[in-house]
Amino acid sequence: xxxSFFHHLHPPTIPAxxxxxxxxxxAGGLAVYLVLAILITxxxxxxxxxxxxxxxxxxxxxxxxxxxxxxxxxxLHYWAAQLLIGVVTLHMLRVILTGAYxxxxxxxxxxGLSLLLLSLMxxxxxxxxxxxxxxxxxxxxxxxxVKSIPAxxxxxxxxxxxxxxxxxxxxxxxxxxxxxxxxxxxxxxxxWHLFRVRRDGGIAVPPPDKRSNSARISRFxxxxxxxxxxxxxxxxxxxxxxxxxAPLAAPMQSxxxxxGLVVDSRAPWFFLWVxxxxxxxxxxxxxxxxxxxxxxxxxxxxxxxxxxxxxxLGRWLPRGGRLAQVVTVLAAxxxxxxxxxxxxxxx
Amino acid sequence: xxxxxxxxxxxxxxTVLLVTWHFSRQPTPIxxxxxxxxxxxxxxxxxxxxPEISASHPxxxxxxxxxxxGERLAxxxxxxxxxxxxxxxxxxxxxxxxxxxxxICHSGDSADxxxxxxxxxxxxxxxxxxxxxxxxxxxxxQPNLVAHQGIYPVEVDPGVPPLGVSSLARFSPSADDSPPxxxxxxxxxxxxxxxxxxxGTQYNRQTGCAACxxxxxxxxxxxxxxxxxxxxxxxxxxxxHNRGNYDLRDMQFIARQDHPNDRLNDYYQPIAQFTRCEWTxxxxxxxxxxxxxxxxxxxxxxxxxxxxxxxTCHGTLTELPKTRTITDSNDIALKLAFLNPVIDLxxxxxxxxxxxxxxxxxxxxxxxxxxxxxxxATGQRFTFNPVMxxxxxxxxxxQASQYCHECHVVER
Numbered sequence: 087x088x089x090s091f092f093h094h095l096h097p098p099t100i101p102a103x104x105x106x107x108x109x110x111x112x113a114g115g116l117a118v119y120l121v122l123a124i125l126i127t128x129x130x131x132x133x134x135x136x137x138x139x140x141x142x143x144x145x146x147x148x149x150x151x152x153x154x155x156x157x158x159x160x161x162l163h164y165w166a167a168q169l170l171i172g173v174v175t176l177h178m179l180r181v182i183l184t185g186a187y188x189x190x191x192x193x194x195x196x197x198g199l200s201l202l203l204l205s206l207m208x209x210x211x212x213x214x215x216x217x218x219x220x221x222x223x224x225x226x227x228x229x230x231x232v233k234s235i236p237a238x239x240x241x242x243x244x245x246x247x248x249x250x251x252x253x254x255x256x257x258x259x260x261x262x263x264x265x266x267x268x269x270x271x272x273x274x275x276x277x278w279h280l281f282r283v284r285r286d287g288g289i290a291v292p293p294p295d296k297r298s299n300s301a302r303i304s305r306f307x308x309x310x311x312x313x314x315x316x317x318x319x320x321x322x323x324x325x326x327x328x329x330x331x332a333p334l335a336a337p338m339q340s341x342x343x344x345x346g347l348v349v350d351s352r353a354p355w356f357f358l359w360v361x362x363x364x365x366x367x368x369x370x371x372x373x374x375x376x377x378x379x380x381x382x383x384x385x386x387x388x389x390x391x392x393x394x395x396x397x398x399l400g401r402w403l404p405r406g407g408r409l410a411q412v413v414t415v416l417a418a419x420x421x422x423x424x425x426x427x428x429x430x431x432x433x
Numbered sequence: 434x435x436x437x438x439x440x441x442x443x444x445x446x447x448t449v450l451l452v453t454w455h456f457s458r459q460p461t462p463i464x465x466x467x468x469x470x471x472x473x474x475x476x477x478x479x480x481x482x483x484p485e486i487s488a489s490h491p492x493x494x495x496x497x498x499x500x501x502x503g504e505r506l507a508x509x510x511x512x513x514x515x516x517x518x519x520x521x522x523x524x525x526x527x528x529x530x531x532x533x534x535x536x537i538c539h540s541g542d543s544a545d546x547x548x549x550x551x552x553x554x555x556x557x558x559x560x561x562x563x564x565x566x567x568x569x570x571x572x573x574x575q576p577n578l579v580a581h582q583g584i585y586p587v588e589v590d591p592g593v594p595p596l597g598v599s600s601l602a603r604f605s606p607s608a609d610d611s612p613p614x615x616x617x618x619x620x621x622x623x624x625x626x627x628x629x630x631x632x633g634t635q636y637n638r639q640t641g642c643a644a645c646x647x648x649x650x651x652x653x654x655x656x657x658x659x660x661x662x663x664x665x666x667x668x669x670x671x672x673x674h675n676r677g678n679y680d681l682r683d684m685q686f687i688a689r690q691d692h693p694n695d696r697l698n699d700y701y702q703p704i705a706q707f708t709r710c711e712w713t714x715x716x717x718x719x720x721x722x723x724x725x726x727x728x729x730x731x732x733x734x735x736x737x738x739x740x741x742x743x744x745t746c747h748g749t750l751t752e753l754p755k756t757r758t759i760t761d762s763n764d765i766a767l768k769l770a771f772l773n774p775v776i777d778l779x780x781x782x783x784x785x786x787x788x789x790x791x792x793x794x795x796x797x798x799x800x801x802x803x804x805x806x807x808x809x810a811t812g813q814r815f816t817f818n819p820v821m822x823x824x825x826x827x828x829x830x831x832q833a834s835q836y837c838h839e840c841h842v843v844e845r
Contacts, residue, residue: 147506151475152462158452219515307434314438321445328452336504336516 095280097288100308102301104289104400109184112315113177114283117201119316120170121276123323127163128265135215137261139254142217143337150334157331164332165323167209171356174202182387182414185394185407186290192388194282197275199384204272206356211264213354217257220335223351225252227361231373289400296397355429359421362428380417387414462508467496474498474505476513487661489772500532521657524642526559526585526627533642543593543729546722546765553626553642554587556727556738561625563734565604568621571681572611580733584625589731596730597737616684624673630654635692638672645669645725663773666810667696667715674716675700698845706838708743710817715810719746721791728789743837745787746796746804748819749829756798758783766794775807 103109134153136145149156178198181187187195214225229252233243248255283289291297303311353361363372391410398404403411463477476497485492490500498505502518519525523532534540534550541547557563560583569575569582580598588600606618623631626644630636637654638644646661650668677688693699696712710719717725724739732738748754759766759780769792770778776795778784783798796806799816806815820827827836 144506147504147512151506151508155456158456310434310438314434314441317438317441317445321441321448324445324448324452328455331509334507334509334512336512 094284095277096305097284097308098305099302100289101291101297101299101400102303103297103299104291105303105308105311107311109401110289111176111180113173113180115312115315116173116319117170117177118276118280119312119319120166120173121272123166124163124170125269125273127159127166128269130159131163132265137215137257139217139257139338142215142257146216146218146334150331158327161327161330161332162323163212165326165330167205167212168355169323170205171202171209174198174205178202178384179414179418182407183411184290184402185399185404185410187388187410188290188393188396188399188407189388191282191286191290194279194286195388196385197279197282199381201272201275201279203381204268204275208264208268208272209356210354211260211268214260215257215264216334218335218337220333222338224353224357225256227351227364228353228357229256231360231369234368234370235374236370291400292397297400352428355425358428359424362424362431380421383413383417460508465492465496467492467499468494470496470499472496472498472505475508476501476503476505478508479510483659486659490661502528502532519641522639522641522643524646525640526554529553529641543590548590548729549642549726551590552723552727552729554727555589555729555731556626556725557732557735558725559626559727560584560587560601560731561604561622562601562731564621564624566733568614568617572613574610574614578733580731583731584622584627587731590729593729597732599731601731613681613684620684621679621686630672631688636672636676638669644672663717663769664775664810665715665717667700670716675702678702697843706835706842708834708837708841709843710815711834712843713808713813713815714806715808717809718795718806719793721787721793723789723791740789741787742832743834744820744832746785746793746806747817748821749832750820750825750827751829753819753821754804755786755788756783757786757792764792766792769794773809775809775812 131149134145134149134156136142146160150160151157181195181198210228214221229243229247232246233239235242244250246259247253248259294300352358360373360377363376366372387410391413392406392408393410394404394406398406460478462475463481464473464475465477466473474496477492480497496505497503500518500523502516502523504513504516507513517523518528518532523529529550530540536542539547539549540551543551553559560580562580562583565582565584566575566578566580570578575581581602582604583601584604586601586603589595604618606614608615622628627640629640630638632654634651634653637649637652639647639649643649643661645665646663647658648660648662648666648669649658650666650672652658671693675693677686679686689702691699700712701707719741720739721741724741727738730738744752744754746754757766759778759782762780764780766784767778767780770776776797778794778797785793785796785798785804787793795809796804798804803816803818806817807813808815826840
């Protein structure tokens, strides 16, 4: 078979012990699958969505209620995006807890981390595109965090929002970022990430002489496993999308004057931990510095913390990476606890 | 592995079938594009069983959303209803301007009497200013009976020269006020157009315009009524009026225990005196639009706006009742008769008009100089004579009803 571009991204063989589901969790592959699902459904949504303050709400309602299977497409887009955050986070945890981030994969780890941040930004911009009463407070509160940055804040805010307060320009900008800016960067970095996996020697394994099992599976076996994962993921996504609709509220009439409807003032679930942090203090410290600190901590993992030795690679919880594992798990538990706390407390 | 893929595929096929089945069960949307808005709405998908609200508001013209608000495209009940105005009652005074207002609807030109909303908002039934002024005066909070406060702050249209007071502040008694005023505020503010009624079918009414115009009297409050009418029976007025007595010492409403069924024997309380027309006609047969809905001025009490008397229809010994012959096909009397066609009123007919010139469009002069009257709620026809030329012993300056009751009272 003559190699195609696909062969640059997809390995010809991989070591059998590291190809097992209990090692990879299938998270990286699922992320690719979910991104593809999001891209396809997203393109379909663009045929109906109208990115203006007056048009956004009604166009989503037309799509949801009147276009045949429009609700399914929208809900698939929504659910794939929510699952993506989870799957990407899981993938990152797997990489950290197996020590796979160690040199020479440090840079690819950073690419992966940027993909998580891009997914979060895409999720947030997509959430705002609803432009309904449900996103009002998250939009106002979330973007005000930018304003809280000393000195730079107001200028950044104006660049981000297209004015001194949220308005039509904000929606246009968020739409452009969502469908073009962020998506393009995500695709480029995503492909780069896949390419770097192979460039860095494929999945992390011990050196050949330190392997207990040197069996490998073929590209065809790998595709079969990927196909199985895709089928199962579809079987989960479809009922989710059909039976649990993506949130939708009455269109926002005006950003400055709430129309008195009772709405949820909760942040989207992946930012609940930030919302909870904001209750403890200053917006800049809690809403900007602390989340930034989490990112810096994650960046620091491969560079500053001791890494697993090469012979320890390819399995869970290598002794050499203990500190990184403890720090990451602590941070993850903390974030999860804050999110649950926020979800359970009334606002 | 191949077997696993086969099993997974079968599982996926099952979910696909399940999802397809789920979507096949979705209701077929029923679209309506009202001619007035030109915007499609899907409310009828669920609400096709609702009766037409009134002949003047056909659904094909108005649709639902122009009055009720809500999400016209949504087929999810929670979302569709989330932005409705005033819940099930868009005529509640808090939202009435958005629901019923608009220059071509009910906040139009006052010269044409199309300013219903502004009039109602300043009316004594909505502001409750009379009762509030009276109580505040009685307990020393103000030096006279002039109204200064109402249920909500309101002012007369700047263009209208004030006849009564020019504005009302919100009645919100503070701890400094005397206890009876506080008790009044707590116990007695449920008989105005913004108040939720007391519990019980006898009190069952909506708020806002629908308090009078939606016939709910005696019906189960849990069953909404989708109807607007100008044919308002006395029973609807009775959801507020004639329901009991007030004890001013402890500021309690003492509800009457009986539920009046037989109008002659049960309706009026024992000491009440009334004439035949006061129990055979309905309230709206005599009391006019301005009396009930206000005239745009803010009055201090009911007496200042209630002006129709026996003589309005019957005249006095020296004067015939005021009449007007309809010459214009756009006459307001014809419009009112069109809304409630109990009478075949036409150009050339002579009707009674009040001192303020309001037409009693349901009272027409006959060729012999006597009059016929049609009950607005019953359609019943009555005839009557003017006082002039009869043996009536009335004195010219004694025209209030109690003087007429002296001779014409109905004995029970």
